[in-house]
Amino acid sequence: DAKRSGRGRSVVYASSLGAASRRMNTVEQALREGLEKRQFELHFQPKVDSQSLQALGVEALMRWEHPVLGSVSPGEFIPAAERCGLIHELGALALQQACLAARELPGLNVAVNVSPLQLMEPGFIDSVERVLVRAGVGPSLLHLEVTESLMLEDAQAALRRLHALRELGVQVALDDFGTGFSSLAYLRAFPFHTLKIDRSFVRSLTEHADARAIVNTIVRMAGVLGMRTVAEGIETERELAVIRAIRCDEVQGYLVARPMPLPKFKDWLAGRPLTGPVDDMDSRVLP
Ligand code: C2E
Ligand code: MG
Ligand code: MG
Ligand code: MG
Numbered sequence: 017d018a019k020r021s022g023r024g025r026s027v028v029y030a031s032s033l034g035a036a037s038r039r040m041n042t043v044e045q046a047l048r049e050g051l052e053k054r055q056f057e058l059h060f061q062p063k064v065d066s067q068s069l070q071a072l073g074v075e076a077l078m079r080w081e082h083p084v085l086g087s088v089s090p091g092e093f094i095p096a097a098e099r100c101g102l103i104h105e106l107g108a109l110a111l112q113q114a115c116l117a118a119r120e121l122p123g124l125n126v127a128v129n130v131s132p133l134q135l136m137e138p139g140f141i142d143s144v145e146r147v148l149v150r151a152g153v154g155p156s157l158l159h160l161e162v163t164e165s166l167m168l169e170d171a172q173a174a175l176r177r178l179h180a181l182r183e184l185g186v187q188v189a190l191d192d193f194g195t196g197f198s199s200l201a202y203l204r205a206f207p208f209h210t211l212k213i214d215r216s217f218v219r220s221l222t223e224h225a226d227a228r229a230i231v232n233t234i235v236r237m238a239g240v241l242g243m244r245t246v247a248e249g250i251e252t253e254r255e256l257a258v259i260r261a262i263r264c265d266e267v268q269g270y271l272v273a274r275p276m277p278l279p280k281f282k283d284w285l286a287g288r289p290l291t292g293p294v295d296d297m298d299s300r301v302l303p
Pocket of ligand 3: 191192212214248
């Protein structure tokens with residue numbers, strides 16, 4: 017009896033595993049074709065000064081609209097692209113599109129997420145320089161967002177890469193800060209320009225005093241180390257109020273705006289502060 021139910025479980029397990037791996041195969045196959053057929057497009061989400069709400073920069077986020085699969089989230093296709101080696105092509109596309117967008121967004125910096133695999137590729141630094149020169153964009157306008165997972169494999173090699181980027185004049189942000197491991201050691205070893213505080217902290221800010229204490233400490237520590245701070249995933253006015261009180265430099269989140277295609281983002285910029293929820297915030301905080 018135990019044997020039979022044991023077997024039953026393993027059958028269920030095997031078939032759901034089968035479904036998951038079939039989906040993975042489907043996505044990986046579709047990626048290749050999607051790149052050829054230009055199904056990928058960057059969307060842009062503003063990062064604003066937490067006090068004045070003035071836009072300071074944008075984060076470029078990749079979107080994939082597949083004719084049959086529909087819209088596939090980066091949380092699914094980025095790991096798939098990393099598994100099948102297409103992350104380099106996809107990453108190069110993101111850099112190119114982001115630098116072209118930077119030309120159309122004077123005064124704003126443009127942040128691009130970079131996979132550890134892409135950053136550690138031998139030609140990466142040269143390719144960043146080439147893209148910047150070709151687009152005629154100053155290196156300081158390009159921000160690259162990396163996560164702590166970068167340090168997992170070979171921390172020394174990763175630090176050398178980050179220093180090379182710094183020498184090129186590109187800014188580097190540590191993304192999803194607080195979700196990784198032993199962050200403090202790396203913060204001392206490499207002075208990132210910016211710390212992006214993960215939205216899991218932001219979510220608990222308004223409810224829990226300990227979360228407020230942690231974020232407050234992160235912001236003070238970043239200040240001492242000369243780094244800017246960005247709070248990710250601000251969705252409510254209460255979260256914004258707490259973040260302002262803590263004096264985190266910048267905010268990003270649905271409360272300000274969702275990621276949108278470049279033309280829409282330009283309209284959004286031009287239209288501020290005329291209509292919509294952001295303008296209610298503007299009229300409240302601006303003289
Ligand atoms: P991330 O870099 O931490 O980007 C922030 C994510 O939070 C984005 O999800 C964004 O749409 C979402 N977000 C922004 N504001 C809010 C908010 O107020 N509430 C909530 N719930 N979410 C918010 P998205 O676009 O699905 O991207 C997920 C992740 O995929 C990114 O996390 C990044 O790690 C990765 N990614 C996206 N585009 C690229 C890319 O071009 N290259 C690489 N290597 N990774 C990318
Ligand atoms: Mg990011
Ligand atoms: Mg993040
Ligand atoms: Mg993330």
